[in-house]
Amino acid sequence: YPLNSPGGWNIIGQTPLQLFDANREPSVLLKMGDNIKFFPITTAEFKKIKKSQKAKLISTDNNVIGIKILKQGLADSIQDLGRYGYQHVGINPTGVMDVAAAHITNFLVGNGANEAVLELHFPASVFQFQSDVIIALSGANFTATVNNIAIPINTPIVVTKGAIISFTKLVNGARCYMAVKDGFAITPWLNSSSTNAKANSGGHYGRILQKDDIIGCSIKSDYSKQLGKKDFFILPWQVDVKGIYNKDNIFHILLGNEYKFLLGAAKEILIDTPFTITTKSDRMGYRLHGLPLQLQQPLQLISTAVTKGTIQLLPDGELIILMADHQTIGGYPRIAHVAQFDIPKLAQMQVHQPIQFAIINNEEAIKKYSLQQQYLLQIKNACIFKLTEYLAI
Incomplete structure (x- = not known):
């Protein structure tokens, strides 16, 4: 071990x-x-x-100027799009749970898609800014406030030095993402800034954020002209995310290698009945409760590759959907995979919420994913134009 x-x-x-x-x-x-x-x-x-x-331990230098944690949250960490290319040596990718929200919050402040962000869980940490900075929030709505005044999500905000951001009420979603313009000063490990808590590496000392931590920021601009004497200033544009997070609880799945070994009744249960996300769920995977699924006969499987969205059938007949912190290989039957375009919505589901599956073919899944990527690219280009235009004033 x-x-x-x-x-x-x-x-x-x-x-x-x-x-x-x-x-x-x-x-x-x-x-x-x-x-x-x-x-x-x-x-x-x-x-x-x-x-x-x-x-x-690899991390950022705590002596640099950045964001200070005044109060520790439930399980907040630094993540980017993941540490890929190392599963063959037992290092799992980790990374953000909601890739779309991470893209959007980075694009809103003019960052690249893979810039590190803060992934927040409610109740989230309380932060104090040690310099003027442009931030953005996306994903879940945790009712954010700056110096006790409410601020919106999915829009860039210029915040003054010394201001405190808090999260007071869970409105919807499960994970909120915060980006700062020019990014956080994090030392990459294996080409990624994501926190791998199991390996005690990456992110900020390889762990969730704690009280008195200081996350360095790569500040490259002066925002005193935009702020004046205000604590914060909301820039006049907002991203529409309804196309990514539609309100139904349907998740499209591609059939897995071992789907064919399910009993006919189990195949019907998989599609026709809802499942509930249980409290035994975390960044590694969502444990589901529902009618048990049965195989035609017991299987002896060699452990093989799994990925984010893989649905495994456990020995008790229940299901688990693997998420960002999934293991590198698994030995349970892989009966399906959640289509990649539905992973952002899945990442924002809360414990006890019901979900239902619908089968989709490869061609349709690729088409829907491509449309989602095109929409994110439109957001990126619009944000670059707006931000460049605004900061030039």
């Missing part, structure tokens, strides 16, 4: 070697095909080697 984790097997030994180290290249000590030989050492030797192997 490269990282600490619970287990039920007999422990026959332990190595002091650091199997995983974010500062090392490669980060993973062992790879597929390596030959391993074990030999005994004394307790003193174990402690000496383990001490020399201790990994350092």
Whole structure:
């Protein structure tokens, strides 16, 4: 085991070697095909080697100017679009749960799509800005206020140094995203700023944000002219997101490799009956409750690749939808995959909300995803034009 984790097997030994180290290249000590030989050492030797192997944490410099956390939220973290290309060595992608909201909040402040953002869960952290900055919020509506005055989501806002942003009431959605113009000063790990809490790497010290943390900002502009003596100033445009988050609870699915092994009745249940998101849900996956699904006969599967949106059938007949922090491989039957264009809406579903599935083919799924990407590109271009025009005044 490269990282600490619970287990039920007999422990026959332990190595002091650091199997995983974010500062090392490669980060993973062992790879597929390596030959391993074990030999005994004394307790003193174990402690000496383990001490020399201790990994350092990668993060931003807490001495820089940025955003200070005055009060810790439920599970807020720094994320970008994910750390892809390393599943073969056991490093999962992580990244934002709602890719569309992350795009929108970055575009609103003139950032690129993959700039790191704050992913907030309600109750969210309370932040204080240590410099003038342009921010934007998108995704869930947590009733944000700056110095106790309500501000809208899906619009850019110039905020003054010393102002405090709080989130007072959950109106809708599950995750709110905040971006700052020019981005956060985060040291990337494996080409990504996303927090991987399991690996204790990426983001801000590889963990959720805590009270007194300071997240550095890459401030490159002066906004004193726009602010004057105001605490904040709302820029006069807003993004319409209704096309991405329609209000129905229907989620389109592509049939998975093991769908064919379901009983006929189970196939009908999958499409004809609703499922409820349970409290056993997190960034790794959504556990669903509903009528149990049964296989034609027990399956012995070799663990194989899974991804965000994969729907697995658990031994008790219930389902789990894998999300941003999903494992790299899985051994449960993959009966379906949520179409990528529906993942943003899925990421904003709350515990106890019902969802229902509808089958879609590859061609239609690609078409709908392409339309969504075109809409996001339109938002990007419009925001660049508006922001450039406004800041030039």
